[in-house]
Amino acid sequence: MAIIQVSQLKKSFGSLEVLKNVSFEVAQNDVVAVIGPSGSGKSTMLRSLIHLEEVDGGSIRVHGEYLVKDGVYPGSQKIRQITARMGMVFQHFNLFPHLTVRENLEIAPRIVKREEEAQIRRRSAELLEKVGLAQKADAYPSRLSGGQKQRVAIARALMMKPDILLFDEPTSALDPELTGEVLQVIKQLAQEQMTMIVVTHEMGFAREVANQVMFMDNGEFIESGPPQEFFANPRHERTRAFLQRVL
Amino acid sequence: MSLDYLITITIPMLEGAQMTILLFLIAIVLSIPLGFLITLMANSSIKGVAWFAHTYIYVMRGTPLLLQLLFICFGLPLLPVVGEYLVMERFTSACVGFTLNYAAYFAEIFRGGLLSIDKGQYEAAQVLGFSKWQTYRKIILPQMFRVALPAVANESITLVKDTALLYAVAVPELLHFAQTAVNRDFTIVPFFIAGVIYLLMTLILTVFFKKLEKRLRFE
Numbered sequence: 001m002a003i004i005q006v007s008q009l010k011k012s013f014g015s016l017e018v019l020k021n022v023s024f025e026v027a028q029n030d031v032v033a034v035i036g037p038s039g040s041g042k043s044t045m046l047r048s049l050i051h052l053e054e055v056d057g058g059s060i061r062v063h064g065e066y067l068v069k070d071g072v073y074p075g076s077q078k079i080r081q082i083t084a085r086m087g088m089v090f091q092h093f094n095l096f097p098h099l100t101v102r103e104n105l106e107i108a109p110r111i112v113k114r115e116e117e118a119q120i121r122r123r124s125a126e127l128l129e130k131v132g133l134a135q136k137a138d139a140y141p142s143r144l145s146g147g148q149k150q151r152v153a154i155a156r157a158l159m160m161k162p163d164i165l166l167f168d169e170p171t172s173a174l175d176p177e178l179t180g181e182v183l184q185v186i187k188q189l190a191q192e193q194m195t196m197i198v199v200t201h202e203m204g205f206a207r208e209v210a211n212q213v214m215f216m217d218n219g220e221f222i223e224s225g226p227p228q229e230f231f232a233n234p235r236h237e238r239t240r241a242f243l244q245r246v247l
Numbered sequence: 248m249s250l251d252y253l254i255t256i257t258i259p260m261l262e263g264a265q266m267t268i269l270l271f272l273i274a275i276v277l278s279i280p281l282g283f284l285i286t287l288m289a290n291s292s293i294k295g296v297a298w299f300a301h302t303y304i305y306v307m308r309g310t311p312l313l314l315q316l317l318f319i320c321f322g323l324p325l326l327p328v329v330g331e332y333l334v335m336e337r338f339t340s341a342c343v344g345f346t347l348n349y350a351a352y353f354a355e356i357f358r359g360g361l362l363s364i365d366k367g368q369y370e371a372a373q374v375l376g377f378s379k380w381q382t383y384r385k386i387i388l389p390q391m392f393r394v395a396l397p398a399v400a401n402e403s404i405t406l407v408k409d410t411a412l413l414y415a416v417a418v419p420e421l422l423h424f425a426q427t428a429v430n431r432d433f434t435i436v437p438f439f440i441a442g443v444i445y446l447l448m449t450l451i452l453t454v455f456f457k458k459l460e461k462r463l464r465f466e
Contacts, residue, residue, distance in 0.1 A: 050374055051373075052370055052373065052374070080376060083374070083376075084376050086374070087374065088374040090367060090370070090371065092365075092367055094365070094367035094368060094370060094371035095371075096368065096371070096386055096390075097390065097465055098389045098390050098393065098463075098465050107375075107385060108375035108376060108377070111377070111381055111385060112375060112376040112377060112381070113376075140465045140466055142465060142466050143466060156375070157374075157375075160375060160376065
């Protein structure tokens with residue numbers, strides 16, 4: 001059953017058409033790697049799923065509910081209710097620099113969801129343990145490496161118990177030797193059946209962890225498929241050309 | 248020059264310094280929130296509101312504080328019809344003048360602080376479900392204040408020294424008593440004492456803000 005259904009998404013920045021009729025579906029427990037050249041619209045597509053961008057046309061349905069229908073958005077209350085089921089991890093982490101690692105994790109459940117304090121504490125400890133940063137709980141983000149920051153950002157997103165996690169090039173701002181620790185965490189989430197959409201340049205990751213690879217080029221959805229098939233027999237000429245450049 | 252003499256001239260100056268400190272405290276406590284309000288207005292999407300805030304800042308920064316003080320103290324009561332309701336105690340009108348003037352400077356300082364905050368901070372707050380108000384209160388303001396702190400410290404020290412303008416609207420303060428002693432006794436010692444008292448006040452502020460900056464370093 002599709003958890004996200006996107007149809008005919010259109011978006012322009014001025015005269016530049018960044019999304020041209022993009023349609024696809026994501027099923028529960030899918031791990032989708034979105035690949036494609038820079039400027040192909042991958043990030044814009046991802047950001048529009050969680051309403052960081054507003055599209056000009058097309059529809060997005062999450063759990064069957066319309067985030068946008070034929071380019072028309074519902075009220076802000078409805079939008080918040082729908083996007084609350086998703087979490088997002090950014091290329092540049094976007095941790096809150098004035099809060100410690102623990103506070104970064106706990107602030108949203110505390111002030112947005114008004115959860116019980118003991119419960120928040122327990123979950124933040126668990127999640128920091130899970131991403132291997134329990135000993136950094138009281139550190140400020142400025143004291144962390146890029147890889148550690150990104151792991152905190154993932155834990156922060158998980159604190160809100162999202163059904164779907166979106167990643168916008170989660171390793172692109174990292175030194176190569178630090179990408180492994182972040183990809184490891186994402187891999188673990190995949191094993192736990194988290195539904196994820198990951199915009200990435202890491203072909204190894206797409207091949208190993210994703211169960212769907214989706215290729216975008218020039219604002220268009222070109223093709224998608226399971227990684228073995230996708231990498232072995234790309235159907236489309238543009239996909240072949242891209243893979244030849246990056247592999 | 249006897250110690251007795253020094254004490255005799257210093258005591259009225261210290262009493263005058265109380266006026267200085269009182270004005271400083273009133274102006275700082277009122278102008279920082281007012282300045283922040285003007286920052287928000289300047290960033291408003293409602294055109295008229297933003298225009299008002301920018302004009303306010305322009306006028307307040309573009310004319311001398313001394314002129315503004317004289318205007319409020321002696322000018323407002325001369326206005327036709329409403330003038331008679333605008334007569335204030337001189338100290339009160341000085342407080343109004345300082346607050347309105349410093350609010351404009353603080354507004355610009357805070358606006359600079361807001362501009363320095365990465366848009367990723369707003370986006371992170373949005374995807375975590377923060378309302379606009381929560382985003383400002385919990386994420387943006389603390390960071391803005393941290394960025395603005397050195398400039399706020401600078402402005403506060405300027406305010407201490409600007410209180411000497413009370414002299415112009417004939418409210419007796421530190422400098423007034425120094426000047427009186429100089430004229431009366433034909434000595435420049437009172438000026439030195441006044442200088443030392445100002446230095447002590449600014450020293451306290453400097454240390455206070457240094458400590459605050461250290462506490463808000465987020466490391």
